[in-house]
Amino acid sequence: MSLPDQVDVLVVGAGLAGLNAARTVARSGRSVLVCEASDGVGGRVRTDTVDGFLVDRGFQILNTSYPALRAAVDLSALDLHPFVPGAAVRTEDGTLHHVARRPSWLPRTAVTRLLSLRGKLGVAAFTARSVLTPPQRQAAAPERSAADDLARFGLHGADVDRFLRPFLSGVLGDGELATSSRVVSLFWRTFALGDLTLPGRGIGAMTTHLAARLPAGTVRLDTPVRAVAPGRVTTDHGPVRAGAVIVATEGTDAAALLDGRVEAPRPFALTSHYHVTDEPPTRRGLLHLDGTGGPIVNTMVLTAAVPSYSPDHRHLVVSTVLGAEPLPEPRLRAELERIWGVGTARWEHLATRPIPHALPPALPPTPAGLRRPVDLGDGLLVAGDHRDTPSVQGALVSGRRCAQAALAALH
CATH class of the missing domain: 3.50.50.60 (FAD/NAD(P)-binding domain)
Known part of the structure; x- marks a missing residue:
């Protein structure tokens, strides 16, 4: 060459x-x-192709609210498929709670027992701050860890551990929520304003x-x-x-x-496990979180949101854990059965994607x-x-x- x-x-x-x-x-x-x-x-x-299935190198989401993305890419050419604008969270008592990031789901979020009343008010105030403060001011605001910043809004304890920690861990790779409050505030803004999508071809x-x-x-x-x-x-x-x-x-x-x-x-690592099943645990493109502090931070039926990830009638489930060490298959399936509330004996393991350098840290102090x-x-x-x-x-x-x-x- x-x-x-x-x-x-x-x-x-x-x-x-x-x-x-x-x-x-x-x-x-x-x-x-x-x-x-x-x-x-x-x-x-x-994106790789494994037995006809589309397998991304780690579970990733394309947020349409990113200004640089809209400037660089013709989004209409990507055949974008949106996810359901919310999440389902499995808690210690086995209950599956639903939370939203769009107005149409707010009544359902308001009555959920996942968050305390103080937690609901704290999430609302945190969201308002992130949406209403100009991004330039957020990027230069006084800095603390994400955990400390959430605590300023009354968000700590079970309200964080059940919902915010697993959600943000999957986004940042940071299970301790040590990431800069500047970064998390900007991310929260994009979640509130944009569509979470994936292209039809991965x-x-x-x-x-x-x-x-x-x-x-x-x-x-x-x-x-x-x-x-x-x-x-x-x-x-x-x-x-x-x-x-x-x-x-x-x-x-x-x-x-x-x-x-x-x-x-010193980057954060993530590992994604992919399984194939004839009968999906849900037919909604909805992110599921583990609110018990287990090793799986999120799991989702990708084909419920983007059917073209599968070459046929079967469905593709992706599950993410922190770190670059794959979870042993027996432990992984036991955790998935608890989160989804269905058996996984007939699920076929398709691929495992450890990403040692998934995300760079953005720990205080940041410029x-x-x-x-x-x-x-x-x-x-x-x-x-x-x-x-x-x-x-x-x-x-x-x-x-x-x-x-x-x-x-x-x-």
Whole structure:
């Protein structure tokens, strides 16, 4: 495989950040090359096919309220399928409670026994703060841990452990709720305002769509980058000179490539287990949470929301646990039977996806505005959700910021 001798901007990594950086550079008229070590685009935002089923690399959700997503992607081209706007929570006494994030479900939430009266008022006040405060002010607000911030609204004890902890753990990978209050407030805003969806062809359709919007030949797969230096990148297929180099990989890989110019984060890990069944435990695309503090933070019948994840009449169930260690199958099935209230003996194990670097931590102290520097000087830049918020929004924004900084340096 031949590579060009020289380009204006070389991007290392074809994940969300790298692809959006390349798109921004290409639209300016500058030449850009993306080197991707694997055999496909997407990084952590990728979908595999296993026995005809679509299997995302970890349970992921596309939130339509992200401004950077709407700017970078034609959402109408993704065949988005929305989830039911709420969650079901199984508690210690075996009761299945329902909570909502949309007005149509509020009466049902108001009478649920999942939350105390103080908890319901606290969630309402926390939501109002997140929705009504401009995002820029939230990103620079006085900072504390998510747990401490929730406590300021009277949310602690069972109100947190039954609902907020399992829900936020699945989103952040942080079971201790140590994440910055700035990040959690912004996330809560997006949950209240946006639709939670998945593309008909899996979460990887988003990155495939981004790559397709680049000039032909921009992305080179199976092209690992071995070394990065100002103005030069060494790949398995030879060196390439570049006016600017954007390292758009996961945080620990970026720190290794950049030889200590950025600090390696200690990422949160998640593992997703996929099962196939003829008889689904529900036919509603509704997220189910374990309110007992068990190892499974969430589980869902994906095909109830997105039927095209299955090649036939069977249904696909995804279940997420914290950490990179898969849960032993007997323990996993026992927990699923309790959460769903049905037997799992006939469920067929399809795949297990440990994601050791699922999400970068966003622990206090974070920089005001939640943005870490992307321009390292000497034409070297770094992009990824570890430079902004740990989200699709953060990855896309960091890619755009890097591209803009690179273009400014080239001028």
